[in-house]
Amino acid sequence: MMSGVTIGQAAAFVGVTVKTVRHYHKLGLVEEPERDGSGYRRYGSDELLRLVQVRTLATAGVPLAEIGALLDADPGQFTAALADVERRLTERIADLTARRDTLHRLADGDRALLPDRACAILDRMAGLGLGPDYVAAQREALVLARALVPEGFDGFLTQLEHGLDDPGYIELIRRGREAETWEPDDPRIDELATAMADHFLAHPTLLGNPTSLQAWTKASAQYRLINNHRGDQAPISARLTALTEAKLRSAGVTVPRR
Structure with missing residues (x-):
């Protein structure tokens, strides 16, 4: 019996595209699984877990360049890093809100x-x-x-x-x-x-x-x-x-x- 799933199935399970999974591999965020006897790469639970973690952090606004170190950090470093990401997101939200307000003001001459x-x-x-x-x-x-x-x-x-x-x-x-x-x-x-x-x-x-x-x-x-x-x-x-x-x-x- 074959163990694991194909890259297409893994991408569908996690909620990303195959292209995104390959991009994660290229950045070193998720290791590529070994090929099986049929020549296919099979994704097991470990790879799927890592994919879910990477996708979740990326969706939360953590830059891809920082995700690898974040996932490999100890709990204290992880918490501090998340707090820093939250601060930067808050700043971005304030900036985007100001831009939105300017657009609203444009409609008012x-x-x-x-x-x-x-x-x-x-x-x-x-x-x-x-x-x-x-x-x-x-x-x-x-x-x-x-x-x-x-x-x-x-x-x-x-x-x-x-x-x-x-x-x-x-x-x-x-x-x-x-x-x-x-x-x-x-x-x-x-x-x-x-x-x-x-x-x-x-x-x-x-x-x-x-x-x-x-x-x-x-x-x-x-x-x-x-x-x-x-x-x-x-x-x-x-x-x-x-x-x-x-x-x-x-x-x-x-x-x-x-």
């Missing part, structure tokens, strides 16, 4: 690139009727600011929140939007820049806290990229910003150079 606090600010801008073009430009500026000057991002959000709480500031923003229809040499541009600078000086929280200002000052190159974003699409607004900043510098306020 802004939330893929910006935190909830920034999205709430954009929602408030839209609710105040500042217009889709303005909100879109601010969205892009926030994405750039978060990526290029992360240490100054929270302070930037705080500035925006103070601004949205200030009716006078909102009115100046609306006037700035209207200015895009003015001629480049319209004297009202300089007048509006003066009004903006005066408002900032009268309400210092709109300028940001010292930590945030320092972060932006150190990142002058990044500031220029963010501040000049869409400048070609809104030239009057760009000029208005430059004039306002110049007036603030004249008043002793530290503002990064454009």
Whole structure:
């Protein structure tokens, strides 16, 4: 009577493919049984047990390269090794969960690139009727600011929140939007820049806290990229910003150079 089963039967019993069994042999995880008189390799209970152990550990997430040493370890080493595998799996789960959450946020537009606090600010801008073009430009500026000057991002959000709480500031923003229809040499541009600078000086929280200002000052190159974003699409607004900043510098306020 033949003892043992063929490789196909062994694979089926254990729940893997023949190719997988041969791969385990190649890696040295399971020894190949000797051929019988008919030239077939017959798998006995020892080989089947080893196959089950290897498959179970592999399914649990243990790298194949580590399974051999794990199965040959003493009980204490085995327990410690499993704890290490569990730790790495937990880290992978956290990483995969974060990736899944990002995919979910992608379906929600802004939330893929910006935190909830920034999205709430954009929602408030839209609710105040500042217009889709303005909100879109601010969205892009926030994405750039978060990526290029992360240490100054929270302070930037705080500035925006103070601004949205200030009716006078909102009115100046609306006037700035209207200015895009003015001629480049319209004297009202300089007048509006003066009004903006005066408002900032009268309400210092709109300028940001010292930590945030320092972060932006150190990142002058990044500031220029963010501040000049869409400048070609809104030239009057760009000029208005430059004039306002110049007036603030004249008043002793530290503002990064454009």
